[in-house]
Amino acid sequence: MFGGLVANLTFGFLKVAMLFATVRAAGASVQGYTVGTMSAYIWLSQGMLGSINLNGRIDLADRIKTGDVAVDFLRPVNVQLATVATEAGKAVFALIPRAVPSVAIGSLAVGMTMPRTPAPYLLGAVSLLAGIVISFSTVYLVAVVGFWLIETRGIQIFYMVVSGFFAGLFVPISLFPSWLLAIAQATPFPSMMMYPVDVLTARTTGAAAYGLVGVQFAWLGATLLVGHLLTVVGRRKLEVQGG
DSSP states (O other): OHHHHHHHHHHHHHHHHHHHHHHHHTTSOBTTBOHHHHHHHHHHHHHHTTTSOOSOOOHHHHHHHHTTHHHHHHSSSOHHHHHHHHHHHHHHHHIIIIIHHHHHHHHHHHOOOOOSSSHHHHHHHHHHHHHHHHHHHHHHHHHHTHHHHSOOHHHHHHHHHHHHHHHTSSSOGGGSOHHHHHHHHTSSHHHHTHHHHHHHTTSSOHHHHHHHHHHHHHHHHHHHHHHHHHHHHHHHHOOOTTO
């Protein structure tokens, strides 16, 4: 956790240097972002990085590859929900040693602009939790493809590259050209990181903020449904050598 915190802070300050320069070069504002709101985006997204799965990997992928998942299917629990709940629980814990210090240190070092009313934080907490669960319900889809491919490392690497870009890890997706923004919004990735950040920082407020949370729950339902269907079909496909 400490190593992850150091990495968050290191890349956070690199992003501060680049994105602050971008805002200033644009005349103190770019797409509505000022230095203060850009700082909030940087440190919240860096803090969330330890809890949002953008690397495309969970332990279930290895269990499918080795056949150990057969034991999971014998247990009186839903494999999909148990996997997502376990991973999400660990991710929520990671907010304490990684997200809180990252935001605190970033705020003290360079400052940031955050809402002064409680509403964005309350709705933002719901949005953040939804983003965490969506990230794992989506990564679960990558893992269960292993029922057919066995080895999923190639897909995981592709997922890692695409998810970070479209989730808004490197720059806010509102800075994308319109055609690329439309592609990003057609994926679940902004629901994992960008939308929670927008709600928490009050960049999006009122009905629009509730709309973003609604989109998140729609993606959550869709990924869970697809994951369930793939699990049912994949379970019938599963073959374990040696019986």
